[in-house]
Amino acid sequence: MGVRLLTHERPQRTEMRDLRDGQLAIVLDSRYKDTIVQRNGDNAIAIGQSRGNSWTDIQKNTLLVRILEAGELIEIEPSNEL
Numbered sequence: 681m682g683v684r685l686l687t688h689e690r691p692q693r694t695e696m697r698d699l700r701d702g703q704l705a706i707v708l709d710s711r712y713k714d715t716i717v718q719r720n721g722d723n724a725i726a727i728g729q730s731r732g733n734s735w736t737d738i739q740k741n742t743l744l745v746r747i748l749e750a751g752e753l754i755e756i757e758p759s760n761e762l
Contacts (some may be wrong), residue, residue: 692746692747692749693708693744693745693746694744694745694746694747695741695742695743695744695745696717696719696724696735696738696741696742696743696744696745697738697739697740697741697742699717699719699724699738699745699747700719701719701720701721702718702719702720703718703719703747703748704716704717704718704727704747704748704754705717705718705719705745705746705747705748706745706746706748707743707744707745708743708744708745708746709743709744712726712743715729715733716728716748716754717735717745719738722736722737722738722739723735723736723738724738724741727754728756728757
């Protein structure tokens with residue numbers, strides 16, 4: 681399963697460590713570019729990715745992200761896995 685952002689609102693760039701609990705963001709750094717993440721406590725989870733695709737101890741994480749705003753649309757792509 682994959683996830684992609686359908687709309688692009690005004691940018692609100694920050695580091696992953698600055699996300700508030702529950703906030704969604706899209707990663708801007710090249711290695712993980714366009715990965716949509718959600719902060720959950722001290723972790724950030726990659727939405728639509730396989731198990732284990734997450735970051736722990738994000739207080740130290742300086743990956744550049746853009747916070748998704750109300751009204752932005754994301755699309756969940758169906759998985760070929762059963």
